[in-house]
Each structure stands twice: as C-alpha cells, then as structure tokens.
Amino acid sequence: MLKKLFGRIGLYGLAPHVPKIASIFILPIITKSLTPSDYGIYGLITAYTAALGALQTLGINVVLANSFYKSPNQYKWLWRQIHGFMSLYSVFFAFVLATILYFVIPEEANENKLTLILLVCSPIALFSATETIVFRFFHLSQKALNLALRTVFIGFLTVFLNWYTISVLKLGYMGWFYTTFITSIVSFVIYAYAIYFKYKLTPIFNFKRKTIKNVLRISLPTVPHFYSGYLLNTSNRVVMDINKVNVGSIGLFNLAATFGGYFSILGDALGMAVSPIYLQLFKKAEKPDTREAALEQVRFITFLLQAIFFVLAFVVSIWIKEIFFVLIKNEELRKSYVLAIILIMGYCYRPMYLGVINRYFYLEKSKSLWKISFVAGVLNVLLNLIFIPLFGVNAAALVTFFSLLYMGYSGYFLKEYKAIRTLNYYPAYWLIANIGLAVLAYVVAETFIYVKILTTIALLAVLGYLFLKNKKNLGLALD
Numbered sequence: 001m002l003k004k005l006f007g008r009i010g011l012y013g014l015a016p017h018v019p020k021i022a023s024i025f026i027l028p029i030i031t032k033s034l035t036p037s038d039y040g041i042y043g044l045i046t047a048y049t050a051a052l053g054a055l056q057t058l059g060i061n062v063v064l065a066n067s068f069y070k071s072p073n074q075y076k077w078l079w080r081q082i083h084g085f086m087s088l089y090s091v092f093f094a095f096v097l098a099t100i101l102y103f104v105i106p107e108e109a110n111e112n113k114l115t116l117i118l119l120v121c122s123p124i125a126l127f128s129a130t131e132t133i134v135f136r137f138f139h140l141s142q143k144a145l146n147l148a149l150r151t152v153f154i155g156f157l158t159v160f161l162n163w164y165t166i167s168v169l170k171l172g173y174m175g176w177f178y179t180t181f182i183t184s185i186v187s188f189v190i191y192a193y194a195i196y197f198k199y200k201l202t203p204i205f206n207f208k209r210k211t212i213k214n215v216l217r218i219s220l221p222t223v224p225h226f227y228s229g230y231l232l233n234t235s236n237r238v239v240m241d242i243n244k245v246n247v248g249s250i251g252l253f254n255l256a257a258t259f260g261g262y263f264s265i266l267g268d269a270l271g272m273a274v275s276p277i278y279l280q281l282f283k284k285a286e287k288p289d290t291r292e293a294a295l296e297q298v299r300f301i302t303f304l305l306q307a308i309f310f311v312l313a314f315v316v317s318i319w320i321k322e323i324f325f326v327l328i329k330n331e332e333l334r335k336s337y338v339l340a341i342i343l344i345m346g347y348c349y350r351p352m353y354l355g356v357i358n359r360y361f362y363l364e365k366s367k368s369l370w371k372i373s374f375v376a377g378v379l380n381v382l383l384n385l386i387f388i389p390l391f392g393v394n395a396a397a398l399v400t401f402f403s404l405l406y407m408g409y410s411g412y413f414l415k416e417y418k419a420i421r422t423l424n425y426y427p428a429y430w431l432i433a434n435i436g437l438a439v440l441a442y443v444v445a446e447t448f449i450y451v452k453i454l455t456t457i458a459l460l461a462v463l464g465y466l467f468l469k470n471k472k473n474l475g476l477a478l479d
Contacts, residue, residue, distance in 0.1 A: 024262070026159055027327040030166040030175075036251035036332055038173040041109045043254030044247070045177075047237035048104050049097065049120060050230045056093055056124070057132055059219035060086065064133075066218075068140045076201060078211065079133060084203035085212050086129035094125035106247055112174055119177040123184035133201055134191045139272070154187050224374040231377025232403055233257070233264065236396040239384040245392060248332075253393040255328070256336040259320070260343030263313060267350030270305065277301070278358035285422070295422045302355035304466065306348075306430060310437055311463045313348045317341045317441035318452050339397040341445055345438035346401035349408025352430055356411035359420060368416040376407035405434060 060082055067075040098121040105113050158179055165175030195201050234257075240250050278301075284294035316323070317340075324337040360368055380403035387395035411417055412427035444455060 023159060023162060024327065026163050026167075028329050029163060031328050031330045031333060033167050033170055034172065034330065034333070036248035036255075037108055039251030039254045039333070040247035040249070041106050041173045041251075042176050043234075043237050043250055043257070044104070044106055044241055045101065045109075045116065045120065047234040047241075048101060050234045051238060052093070052097055052100070053227075053230055055223065055227075056090070056128060057086075058089070058216065059222035060215060061132070061136060061219075062222050063215050063219050064136045065140060068136075076199075078215075079137075079201055080204045081207035081211055082215060083129060083133050083201060084205040084207045085215075086132065087203045088205065090129045091125045093128075094121040097121050097124065104241070106241070108247055109173070115174075116177055119181040123181060127184055127188040129203070130188060130191070130195060134195050137195065137199065137201065150187070150190050153190070154183050157186060158183050222369070224370045228373035228377035228407070231374075232380050232400065232407065233261070235377070235381050236384050236388070236400060239381065239388055240393070240396065243385075243389050245388065249393050252333065252336040253339060253396055255333055256339035256397065257343055259323075259340040260347055263316070263344045263347040264350075266312075267309075267347055270309075270350060271354055274301065274305070274354060275358055275361075278354070279362055282359065282362040298355065299423050299425060302351055302425065305351035305354075307466055308463060309348050309351050310433065311459045313344050314437050314441050315456050315459055317344050317438075318444040318455060320344070321445055322449075337445075338442075339393065341442055342397040342401050342438065345434070345441055346404035348434050348437070349404050352425070352427065353408040353411070355425060356417065359417075359422075360411065363420055368414060371414055371416075372411045373407060376403050376410070379403050379406060401438065405431060408434075 064079060064082065067078050071078070098117045101117050101120065102113065105116060109116060161179040161182055162175060165171045165178050169175065171178065237250055237254065240253070278298060281294045281298050284290045285298075320337050320340050324334045324340070328334045357369070357372065360372075380399055383399040383403070384396055387399060409427045409431045412425055444452060
C-alpha cells in the first residue's frame, strides 16, 4: 500500500505539474537571458489571469467527482452536458479576461500587448473545458499512467520550448507565453482522441438548462473556497502592481514564489493522493466496531506526513542559498533566496490542513470552508495592502507566510469543528513548531556549510527512523 500511496502522489499529484518541475533544470541556462523585469512582467500577467481562475471552472470539479462516484453508470450523460456548457462559457470567460489584460498589462510590455492577449486567452477559449474534463476523468477512473505519460511528454516539450524561445531566440518574457500557447495546442491534440472518441465524452451543446442550474447550485458555493488559492498565492503581485512597486522587485518576489510554488505542488500532490484514503477511513469510522481505530489512523497519517513535510521543507530552506547559486545564473535574481525560505516554510501547513478539511468535506460541512480558505485569502490581501507600501516585497513574503498558517491550522479552532471533533490534533503545538522551524531555517541558511551538512544528516536520519518505525502502521492505515 505504501507503493500505491507514493504512486498516487507521483502520478495523480505531481504528473500534472511536470512542466513546472521540469523547468527547474533549465534555470541555469535561461536565467542568463532573463532580467528581474522579465520575471515581473510574467508574474503580473499570470497573477491577473489567476485572479479569475476560480471563475474559470465555476467549481464544477466537485460535481464531476460526486457524479462519478454516486452514478457510475450514468455520469457520462451529465459530464457531456457540463462539457458543452463549459465550452461555451470558456469563450465568454476568455473575452472577459482579454478585456482585463488589455488594461493591466505593464507598460514595459506594451509593444507585445495584443500578442500576449492572444497567446493567453485563445487556449482558454478553445481548450480549457476539455482539459478540465480530461484531467478529472483520468484521475477519478484511476488511469494514472495514461495521464502521466501524456503530461511528462508535455513537460519535456515545455522545457525544450522555454530553452529555445528564451535562450536561443532571446524573446525574454515572451518565450514563456509562446511556450504555453504551443503546449496547450499539443496537449489538446494528444488528449482529443481519448476523450472524444474512446471514452465518448464529447460536449452536448444542447444541454438541459435545469441540469446546469442544478450543477451550478452545488458548484458555485465552492468558488470562494477555491478562489482562496489565488488570494494566497498570487494576489500579492497584483497588490504590488497597484502600489506601483518596481517591476524588477516584483520579479524578484515572483522568482522566490516559484520555488515556494514547487513545494506547494508537493502539497497538492499529497492532497490528491491521501484525500481518498481519508474519506475511506471516515467511512469506516461510521461503524462502531471500527470507529476508534479508523480515527486513530487518520490522525497517525496526518502527524507522520506533517513531520515529513517539516523535515523536507527545512532541509531545502537551509540549502536554498546554494541552490540559487547553482540554478540562477544572475546575481540580481539570486538575492531573492531569502524570500524563498519564508515561502517554502509557509507551505508546510498542508498535511494538517488536509487532516481537517477532509473531515469537513466528508460531513458535507462545505458552508464552513470559507471561514478557513477564503478568510485566509482575504487576510493575505488586506495585510498586503497595509504593509507592502511600507516594507515592499519583504512584507509580501511574511504576510503570505502567516496567511498560509491561518489556512492550515484555523479549521481546528472553529466552533463547527468542535461539534464534529473526534481526536485532539494538538494544532497549537504544530503551529508553534511551524513558526519556530521557519525562524531556525532562516538562521541556519546563513551559517557555515558544515553546519548545514550535519543538520541535514541528522534530520534525514530522524526522517528515516520515523518512516521505518511507522512503516507497518502506515501500511495498515492505507489498507
């Protein structure tokens, strides 16, 4: 079962992010041809695009998953209607996004404004609905290998095109957008046969309005929850832009956030892998004879994964200065490694978050989710509006750090959780540990190499000990 868990993490969670992960390996090459302004322009455009990201899918992933499990013999009829509706809606969404981008694209990119709008919006209008259906189908039907092979291919293509457009053609920030445009087309082509012909999930444009209304009635209330991802991860670039922060400074933050994003990807992968396991254990907990054991297993998994996350994030953070030296071939861009430490340690919240959020999902307490995720996002925006004008990009990193911690631990302190609480997760202790490790990582990152080596060996030894000691229990929990 352990192999199955790690397989799920790799195939379901990490595979969709292969292009981002693969891009690490060409940083030493492309950063020679990039400036902080290039990163700033790219970061701002992607931030404004992400600002509407939650509205792009309207939260329909929840409906797709529920119908797949609850109506295994009839879900395709509903999915095809959703596919048709979302295909039409995507055209409207792309038009709205294009209008917004026209007014917010930085002056430094004005000469390429119309080209940028076309490169960003046309794939959304044409392919995004099918992409949503494709990913959910392959994920829910556990066709992980098919999804992974296609995604890995796209990942390598992305690496090649980024190298070619940025390092060879010297297109700067435009290289990223040309790459995304081309890979969107290729991705659609390689998925089209499977989704349209093999699995018969073609869109029905003459969908029933009543059906779509019922879908939206369920999906739209989840939008604030999913929108929190934008508010936490990318809204700070927009706030910096509103406050006229230099594009180069935004670029430094964007590079640091990219490394924080890699750790966020690991958290997303973990969520994709363990969420079904949590739900199965919660189902076992409904039976009196297996209740206590199932709930103990949920807490055990959460604690073990949290410890693993702490160790991995801490080790990466104390070596991030050296990692930047190897990967970033630009002295000015290297300065952002300090911001990366703060952001990486912030994303340690994920296992504890999964432990509580899956409990809310299983008991259908979705109305309480906004108090966790959406409030965390709003808190991030408000604090950024206050402190970025005073302290610049450093404030953005610290505000994001504390907002992420609110996201991870606040669910345990809500009165709604007290009503459904089963076991004590000691959230206050984990929160203090998260903050303490972040401060310690910041200090150790500036120490001598031998101190880092000894610290790394000690922590990895602890991690190995925890894993070996609990391997049997973890295997039982995953059965």
